[in-house]
């Protein structure tokens with residue numbers, strides 16, 4: 117189903133559709149002003165007497181426009197394509213999120229703490245929405261630190277918004293998880309707002325564990341290269357988002373008991389995540405203490421890597437680095453052609469770049485597995501939403517090949 121009309125929103129005409137159905141949840145998807153990715157920013161609920169949908173490009177101004185309708189906002193995680201529009205001028209209502217996300221929004225964006233309401237994980241919490249109770253439960257999204265899925269119960273209706281997530285049935289269907297009720301068919305999942313980043317059968321990504329094993333093997337190989345040589349020294353640069361991809365470099369640091377350099381800004385951000393002190397002790401803000409550095413993912417390319425030589429080889433470093441190896445963890449590195457190796461490597465003189473398909477979004481088979489487990493009545497894609505119909509059809513086709521009967525209702529009709 118088409119979920120928003122960019123042009124109409126830019127012109128200030130928010131498209132609404134009305135259907136004569138029973139009272140139902142009202143959902144508003146806010147999207148980054150940059151508009152590159154149609155990810156959800158904030159999720160707003162209240163009741164109307166008719167089904168009504170409003171979706172559009174978000175800005176602080178539009179929040180003001182709708183602030184008379186709701187005081188409740190839900191933020192899944194601290195990635196900029198989701199929090200776009202949040203600033204220290206925020207005064208539109210309460211933002212519900214996880215504790216790490218609340219801390220980051222306060223510290224990094226300057227939003228007044230009084231507007232942030234962190235909720236406990238895995239604990240149904242009742243909040244008032246236009247005078248009526250809704251229950252919301254935060255569940256781990258297996259994405260970046262602090263990322264959650266929101267499970268809403270509104271009357272008899274169950275809605276799951278996954279934000280950005282990497283589906284893993286072993287973790288997400290643990291005993292006690294409210295998602296088990298859908299898997300065992302004791303409860304119905306009415307709406308699933310789905311992270312369709314990799315909604316194409318060609319994205320059959322390896323598991324995170326497999327990718328981490330592959331990067332460990334690569335790292336060992338790179339370490340062995342300089343074994344026994346005093347003149348050979350390699351600087352290892354791991355690409356990462358502001359938050360995200362931590363498991364990759366922490367696994368290296370933990371296995372080899374190595375210090376990892378992060379810049380002071382990243383250190384402050386990671387300090388907000390309530391990590392155990394043993395993990396924090398692996399980090400340093402002193403470059404000379406570490407040969408593993410965390411850098412922006414965008415710096416892992418042949419043009420940028422040489423720029424690290426001058427800073428790595430200036431005082432107070434005792435030994436000069438003669439080689440730089442970059443590690444680029446991204447699901448997009450998988451490409452469309454099947455490959456016998458998880459890793460694709462490029463070499464240029466004293467530079468090397470290893471790309472590994474490490475992703476914090478669900479692969480296509482994982483999306484299909486998620487649907488097979490949760491059996492939603494409706495699927496609402498939240499990425500590349502101009503192709504929502506196509507995405508839902510692709511998912512249902514793959515699911516039908518996996519199952520003999522389809523548990524789905526027909527997709528929603530398009531807005532008129």
Ligand SMILES: [Zn+2]
Nearest residue numbers: 193195259280
């Ligand atoms: Zn994200």
